[in-house]
Amino acid sequence: MKDAPVRDGYSLMPLIRGEKPKYDFAVSEWSNEKKNIPNIMIRTKTWKLLISYKDYQGKDDALFDLKNDPYEMNNLLGSNPDKMKYKDVALKLQSDLTAYLKSIGHPYADIVGQRQLF
Secondary structure (H helix, E strand, O other): OOOOOOOOOOOOHHHHOOOOOOOOOEEEEOOOOOOOOOOEEEEOOOEEEEEOOOHHHHHHOEEEEOOOOOOOOOOOOOOOOOHHHHHHHHHHHHHHHHHHHHHOOOOOHHHHHHOOOO
8 A cells, every 4th residue: 555645734732722723824735737727825714825836827826805705706816907905915925825835844935935926
């Protein structure tokens, strides 16, 4: 039987004990062999940023306001004419994602941090 791949994560015990969690966001990553699909995500209670660490995919980065758009129908980045209105939110999420990736020694942390979202 083939060994299962190692996954990064953290204990949910603080939540079970009613303590404040270490992070106020979740990170998810998936393999992406197809073009035009972001492959790493950071999600807070109200925001989701999908970003790629592959250069050819940058145009498909996405930011969603989960409070006002729970079905993720309106990408606030990309061709959105009002995207600069969301610059602070997107850059904060990108910074948090980059810091998290660096803390776990992720090989693409610098690439994610240098991605030009605007």
